[in-house]
Amino acid sequence: MTADATSGADGAVADPAFELLPRGTALEARLLREFADHAAIGFSLYEVPVAPGEPGRFSFVNRTYLKLLGLPSELAIAEVGDAVLEAVHPDDRHRTAQMAADFLAGRPTHQTLRMIRPDGSVRWVRSRRTPILDDDGGLVRVAGTVEDITEFVMTSTALRENEERFHQLADNVPVGFTLTDVGDPPRIVYWNPAFLQILGVDPDAADEPVERLLVSRTHPDDVAAWSRSLDDIRAGRPFDGEIRIIRPDGELRWLRIRRHPVRDEHGVVFRAAGTDEDITDRKSAEAALRFAQSEADRANAAKNEFLSRMSHELRTPLNAVLGFAQLLEMDQLSESQADSVGYIVRGGRHLLALINDVLDIASIEADRLELSIEPVHVGTALNDAVRLVQPQARDAGVALSFDPMTPAASLFVQADQRRLRQVLINLLTNAVKYNHRGGRVEVSAEQVGTGQIRFVVSDSGMGIRDEDMARLFVPFDRMGQQASGIEGAGIGLALSQRLVSFMGGHFDAHSVHGTGSVFGVTLPRSEHVDHPVVAPSATAEAVGPPERVCTLLYIEDNHSNVRLLQRILARRPGWELVHTDRGRRGLELVGACDPALIMLDLHLPDMNGIDVLRELRRQPGGETRPLVIASADASPGQVSRLIAAGVDAYITKPLDVRDVLSLLDRFAADPQTVAPPRAVT
Missing domain, CATH: 3.30.565.10 (Histidine kinase-like ATPase, C-terminal domain)
Incomplete structure (x- = not known):
């Protein structure tokens, strides 16, 4: 036991530091002063006036009181009252009068005030006043405390402003906001007005739980989407999907629903934060766009078909006009006959050029002109x-x-x-x-x-x-x-x-x-490239008969074209013509007549000429059988595709008679010497 400790009557040890000090002692005064000067809040004692009309006065303030108000520590006690009143914000001074009236009436008071410090900064303080009464119940003085609550006020203001901004956002955007507890069963704990409006529900007249409203409004085929969204959220995955809802008036609306997991401080998902957006207008626009695109594709296909058909229908009759006129030019004609035939040829070629130009412009406008x-x-x-x-x-x-x-x-x-x-x-x-x-x-x-x-x-x-x-x-x-x-x-x-x-x-x-x-x-x-030297094309003059009899199988359904080719073959002895107007029959004739050359039109009554080409190439020996396309379709893309598909040449109608004669001479020679595929236009 220490020297300062004493034993009580019951034997317990008493510590003088924890005993009440005799009132009025110097030690008590010193300890109270230390406590007051080091406390985190300001203390004051205010002496009320003894007689009506006399001024009251502060009899005690601690250093913290002066410090909180920004007053100098050496301020005389008699000057504190005026300094405090001067520091109160002008807009809050009316409250001090009410406080005075209350504590003079013996009522405890508290107020929140703004104080302006000498440096101009504004601080918020909470001021409390407690009346001190004598034995007769008379008011003798007022005990006061002052606490700086500036940080609390600023934080509360920021929280309140954030909450107001959130509600301004949530209450005024046309997107539904929800917070859902993901327990079993799930429960929607927050929704904004737009969420109910999207569902077609009056926010002030919702008569059933929101969860039930949501499910009852969902299209039957889309109800399962809610279960999928909850499964994803519980697994910690966000969900993004589209559902349909049916409003009370029967209107069908599309919603895009997004859900994101919300985790607690332990990382456990306990809520889903969601948005629900009405995308019906977008869905309608997408459907309209798809329909418009489909219509445009159909119109474009129709235009392409028209161009292809017009190219064929216009160039085919010109084949007879220009073809027979060219044959006439090769005959021995009188001067007047030659002049007349010249007019036919020039007129036909002018018409052909005009047709080509019109079709070219149409192809450009249809965005289908093919360039190399x-x-x-x-x-x-x-x-x-x-x-x-x-x-x-x-x-x-x-x-x-x-x-x-x-x-x-x-x-x-x-x-x-x-x-x-x-x-x-x-x-x-x-x-x-x-x-x-x-x-x-x-x-x-x-x-x-x-x-x-x-x-x-x-x-x-x-x-x-x-x-x-x-x-x-x-x-x-x-x-x-x-x-x-x-x-x-x-x-x-x-x-x-x-x-x-x-x-x-x-x-x-x-x-x-x-x-x-x-x-x-x-x-x-x-950039510079090696420029090839192009040899001039040979003029198709009369040649002697070939060393072998050559058969030309012509698969063509236009009889004037067949007649023209018969006349052309007449200028090449040793060639004989076998003709059919059906693609299927042409494939059968290949084995029967063993042609030196097949000339094929693309537009046939029973099958497309391209299909004839493919089937021919699949036949035994058909992969090397010489075949020339003779078509009114002169588009570069079509020519390139067929050359790549294995045709030996591609000639366009109207036929150039000299080109056809050169072609016959070329294939009448030894097949091993035949030149590589080319287009003759």
């Missing part, structure tokens, strides 16, 4: 076009010039070779047609920057008026030239402009009425 983009030698393209138009220029008395030594002529462009030649021929033909005798047409090429080549065709013709330039590329608009006697349909420039655009280039035109025009075609430049 490759490096094209500038000089060769210009030279070929000039060579083909030169006879027309000579007949019209127009000088047509091209300098093959210009620097750009040795370069290459990215283009479809056949389509580029078609564009250049159109421009040159127009430059000659709309010129005058003694006029000139100049063709050139120039490099534009480092990545483009511009083809230029300039003429000294009649030019185009400024007001007509906007109509330049309108199909079939000849801008008043119908009565000029100049042959044309007003389609060449429109087609050329579209072809250039399809090849990734652009078209420009400048003209001065009465002086002439300049047309430019700019295309992307290509």
